[in-house]
Amino acid sequence: AQRVTQPEKLLSVFKGAPVELKCNYSYSGSPELFWYVQYSRQRLQLLLRHISRESIKGFTADLNKGETSFHLKKPFAQEEDSAMYYCALSGTGANNLFFGTGTRLTVIP
Amino acid sequence: DTAVSQTPKYLVTQMGNDKSIKCEQNLGHDTMYWYKQDSKKFLKIMFSYNNKELIINETVPNRFSPKSPDKAHLNLHINSLELGDSAVYFCASSLGDGAYEQYFGPGTRLTVT
Numbered sequence: 001a002q003r004v005t006q007p008e009k010l011l012s013v014f015k016g017a018p019v020e021l022k023c024n025y026s027y028s029g030s031p032e033l034f035w036y037v038q039y040s041r042q043r044l045q046l047l048l049r050h051i052s053r054e055s056i057k058g059f060t061a062d063l064n065k066g067e068t069s070f071h072l073k074k075p076f077a078q079e080e081d082s083a084m085y086y087c088a089l090s091g092t093g094a095n096n097l098f099f100g101t102g103t104r105l106t107v108i109p
Numbered sequence: 110d111t112a113v114s115q116t117p118k119y120l121v122t123q124m125g126n127d128k129s130i131k132c133e134q135n136l137g138h139d140t141m142y143w144y145k146q147d148s149k150k151f152l153k154i155m156f157s158y159n160n161k162e163l164i165i166n167e168t169v170p171n172r173f174s175p176k177s178p179d180k181a182h183l184n185l186h187i188n189s190l191e192l193g194d195s196a197v198y199f200c201a202s203s204l205g206d207g208a209y210e211q212y213f214g215p216g217t218r219l220t221v222t
Contacts, residue, residue, distance in 0.1 A: 034210075043113075044152075044199065044213040084150060096142065096165050097211060099152040 002027045004089050006100035013077050014108045021072040021103045023061075023087030032090040033063055033070040034097065039083045047072075047085070057081070077107045112136050115200050115214040122190055123222055130185045130217045132200030138212070139205060140164075141183040143175060146197040146216070158183050195221045
C-alpha cells in the first residue's frame with residue numbers, strides 16, 4: 001500500500017534562511033512524486049513534480065529512491081512562500097494521488 | 110475564465126438533510142476527482158471518474174454518490190448529512206491518470222449543524 005509521510009505539521013523559518021520540507025513515501029513500484037501548494041485564499045496547485053526535474057519559484061526536490069524521500073528545498077525563503085505544502089504520490093498507471101498530511105510553512109519577515 | 114469551478118462555495122445545513130455540490134471543468138480533461146479535506150487539513154481522495162465512468166471509490170459511505178452527466182461535470186450528492194461530513198470538498202480534473210497534473214477547484218466548505 002502507498003503512504004506519504006510529512007513529519008512536520010508546522011515549519012517556521014526567517015526570511016532569507018534555507019528551508020526544507022520533508023516528505024517520505026512508501027510504495028512497492030515506481031512512484032511519481034509531486035509537491036502541491038495552497039497559498040492563502042487560493043486553490044491547491046501543482047508546484048513541481050520529480051519527473052520534470054525543474055526549479056519552480058526557487059524550489060527544487062530530488063527523488064531519493066534509497067531513502068524513499070522527496071524533500072522540498074529552497075536556499076533562501078521569501079515571505080510569499082508562506083503556504084500549505086502537500087507532498088503527493090501517484091503509482092504507475094494509477095488514477096489518483098495520495099497526499100501527505102501537509103506542512104504549513106511560515107516565513108517570518 | 111475559471112478552469113475548475115465549484116458551487117456553492119459555502120454550504121451550511123442541518124443533520125439529516127440531502128445536499129449536492131456541483132463541479133465543472135472547461136479544460137477538456139478526461140478525469141475528474143472529489144477530495145475531502147478535514148479540519149486538520151488532511152486531503153483524501155473520495156472518487157475518481159474517467160470519461161463518466163467511476164474508477165475509484167475510496168471507502169466512502171454510500172450516502173455519498175457522485176454523478177457525472179458528461180465529461181465536464183462531476184457532481185457530489187450527499188444524503189442524510191452527518192456532523193462528521195463537515196469539511197472542505199475539492200473537485201479536481203486532469204488530462205489522464207493520476208500521474209498528470211491535477212487542477213483543483215476552489216473548494217466547497219460544508220458545515221453540518
